[in-house]
Amino acid sequence: MLRVTDKLVSLLAPLFTITVLFLTWYAAVTLFKPPSHLIPSPDDVLLRLWSGIVGGDMLPHIGATITASLIGYCIGVAIALSLAILLTEFPVLENSFYPLVLCFQSIPKVSIAPLVFVWVGFGMQSQVALVALICFFPLFTSAFAGLKSVDPNLSNMFRVSNAGRLHTMLHLRIPSAAPQLFVGLEISASFALVGCVVMEFINATQGTGFLIVNSSNTLDTTTSIAAMFALGILGLISSALVRAAGQKIVFWHRPATNIVNLAPRSAL
Amino acid sequence: MNRMAQPNLWPVLHTVDTASAYKAGLSIRDVSLTYGTSRGPLRALDNLSLDVKPGEFVAVLGPSGCGKSTLLKLVSGLLSATEGEIHLKGRPVKSPRSDVGIVFQQATLLPWKTVLNNVLVPVRAMGLPVKNYRDKALDLLKLVGLEAFANHYPSELSGGMQQRVAVARGLIHDPALLLMDEPFAALDAMTREHMMIELQRIWASTHKSVLFITHSIQEAVFLADRVLIMGGRPGRVVDELVVPLERPRTVETMARKDFNDLLGHLRHVFGEKSTC
Numbered sequence: 001m002l003r004v005t006d007k008l009v010s011l012l013a014p015l016f017t018i019t020v021l022f023l024t025w026y027a028a029v030t031l032f033k034p035p036s037h038l039i040p041s042p043d044d045v046l047l048r049l050w051s052g053i054v055g056g057d058m059l060p061h062i063g064a065t066i067t068a069s070l071i072g073y074c075i076g077v078a079i080a081l082s083l084a085i086l087l088t089e090f091p092v093l094e095n096s097f098y099p100l101v102l103c104f105q106s107i108p109k110v111s112i113a114p115l116v117f118v119w120v121g122f123g124m125q126s127q128v129a130l131v132a133l134i135c136f137f138p139l140f141t142s143a144f145a146g147l148k149s150v151d152p153n154l155s156n157m158f159r160v161s162n163a164g165r166l167h168t169m170l171h172l173r174i175p176s177a178a179p180q181l182f183v184g185l186e187i188s189a190s191f192a193l194v195g196c197v198v199m200e201f202i203n204a205t206q207g208t209g210f211l212i213v214n215s216s217n218t219l220d221t222t223t224s225i226a227a228m229f230a231l232g233i234l235g236l237i238s239s240a241l242v243r244a245a246g247q248k249i250v251f252w253h254r255p256a257t258n259i260v261n262l263a264p265r266s267a268l
Numbered sequence: 269m270n271r272m273a274q275p276n277l278w279p280v281l282h283t284v285d286t287a288s289a290y291k292a293g294l295s296i297r298d299v300s301l302t303y304g305t306s307r308g309p310l311r312a313l314d315n316l317s318l319d320v321k322p323g324e325f326v327a328v329l330g331p332s333g334c335g336k337s338t339l340l341k342l343v344s345g346l347l348s349a350t351e352g353e354i355h356l357k358g359r360p361v362k363s364p365r366s367d368v369g370i371v372f373q374q375a376t377l378l379p380w381k382t383v384l385n386n387v388l389v390p391v392r393a394m395g396l397p398v399k400n401y402r403d404k405a406l407d408l409l410k411l412v413g414l415e416a417f418a419n420h421y422p423s424e425l426s427g428g429m430q431q432r433v434a435v436a437r438g439l440i441h442d443p444a445l446l447l448m449d450e451p452f453a454a455l456d457a458m459t460r461e462h463m464m465i466e467l468q469r470i471w472a473s474t475h476k477s478v479l480f481i482t483h484s485i486q487e488a489v490f491l492a493d494r495v496l497i498m499g500g501r502p503g504r505v506v507d508e509l510v511v512p513l514e515r516p517r518t519v520e521t522m523a524r525k526d527f528n529d530l531l532g533h534l535r536h537v538f539g540e541k542s543t544c
């Protein structure tokens with residue numbers, strides 16, 4: 001019984017704050033009547049979002065952002081995982097490449113955005129490239145740390161059994177690192193949208209970022225904010241998906257606190 | 269557990285020296301090991317010699333830091349000796365061997381595998397056919413009294429139960445020699461006593477040679493045929509005690525005078541010779 005009420009409270013509490021926020025916003029707008037290009041009314045924003053999705057005029061933009069982010073995410077994740085596995089498996093590679101990766105990590109990744117256009121050209125590939133780059137680092141650092149921190153007793157157990165390197169990697173090191181991997185995957189997922197939107201701001205003919213820039217230029221603030229909301233919802237969904245997958249796959253791991261807070265920080 | 273279900277295996281034990289069917293002698297001769305540390309070389313073991321006869325239960329008793337785990341790593345082939353030789357069944361131990369099983373201080377089970385699959389970990393790692401060992405694994409789980417928990421995950425087991433899974437895992441590939449590094453040190457006193465009795469029973473029914481490392485005098489005397497006392501810095505064997513108590517030893521044995529005299533004797537030896 002107590003469990004159910006607890007769950008209900010934890011579900012209703014954020015809904016309550018959100019409602020209060022919207023009501024305050026609504027009251028302020030009706031009271032002070034600011035021009036809608038400065039602060040639009042919340043019901044207008046929600047209606048705009050609704051019509052943009054149901055009417056379909058926002059969908060191609062949102063779709064473009066999802067596609068580029070997803071492809072970039074997958075590429076970044078694949079590279080980060082392979083590199084982390086290679087570096088932790090071969091000490092020579094670790095010694096020669098790890099310091100280098102750490103150096104690159106401290107560079108804000110968005111600062112490379114203009115060069116990305118020079119290197120891969122305009123269009124979706126530029127978004128994919130920056131997303132992949134941004135997604136790489138959080139996952140790489142947590143995967144590296146996770147693969148390195150295998151319980152020495154467990155590795156001894158595998159060694160006494162004469163386990164091969166591949167076997168040890170698949171059955172010991174990767175599963176041991178899995179909780180950390182999912183921390184990285186979740187941070188990377190939240191970074192992916194940032195990378196994509198930044199590129200769409202600079203140069204794109206489509207995408208949610210483009211929509212925001214474009215409608216701001218025509219003082220259509222309602223559409224801008226509606227697009228921002230769409231991005232927020234995308235962000236929520238993507239991290240919820242990764243977290244749910246993590247809880248399902250890493251079923252044996254029960255994080256004591258919100259695990260993302262313990263994650264290694266990585267500059268965007 | 270169902271101790272009574274085991275038939276009378278005890279007569280076998282008194283013929284260990286002649287039990288040629290289970291030849292698995294371990295011989296360690298003048299072994300030294302020096303660790304290279306940041307503060308220079310550290311001699312962890314110095315000219316250590318010992319033997320474990322086939323089917324014999326030998327306890328190595330020593331204070332913390334005197335090199336017990338180091339000794340075990342040498343025998344398991346995880347480390348190689350700086351000097352000296354280790355032979356098992358007449359063949360030198362140079363790297364990990366499949367005729368050795370190991371149980372660590374912590375149960376070290378894989379939390380993502382069921383109890384049954386944890387017992388099968390060495391089988392998979394050695395590339396042996398799993399299907400041939402599944403029944404064996406279930407038999408071993410029965411032996412340690414956990415047949416009902418085969419499909420549970422380690423997190424659903426108590427510390428003592430996890431440690432019993434680790435014992436079953438150490439025996440799955442039928443090793444001639446079982447190495448145990450303070451396997452019950454992390455358990456509470458009650459569970460520990462229970463585990464000592466369980467281990468004696470398992471040993472009696474599997475006829476393995478056991479090299480059992482501990483810093484508990486009581487554990488050593490209760491379990492072993494022979495207790496080797498180690499002294500530290502550098503580690504070496506300083507004394508030896510043959511335990512004359514008949515088997516099976518029970519909770520009542522622990523209350524007996526001759527048992528407690530042996531404990532007293534060992535405490536005395538510890539005070540005199542074993543400094544760490």
Ligand SMILES: Nc1ncnc2c1ncn2[C@@H]1O[C@H](COP(=O)(O)OP(=O)(O)OP(=O)(O)O)[C@@H](O)[C@H]1O
Nearest residue numbers: 303304305310312331332333334335336337338339
């Ligand atoms: N990998 C290592 N590198 C350097 N020195 C080590 C290493 N492992 C152990 N030592 C040193 O060797 C000595 C013996 O260590 P060992 O772990 O064998 O002791 P132990 O008898 O098992 O102790 P405990 O009962 O606390 O487990 C200690 O002084 C320790 O500091």
Ligand SMILES: [Mg+2]
Nearest residue numbers: 336337338449
């Ligand atoms: Mg030790």
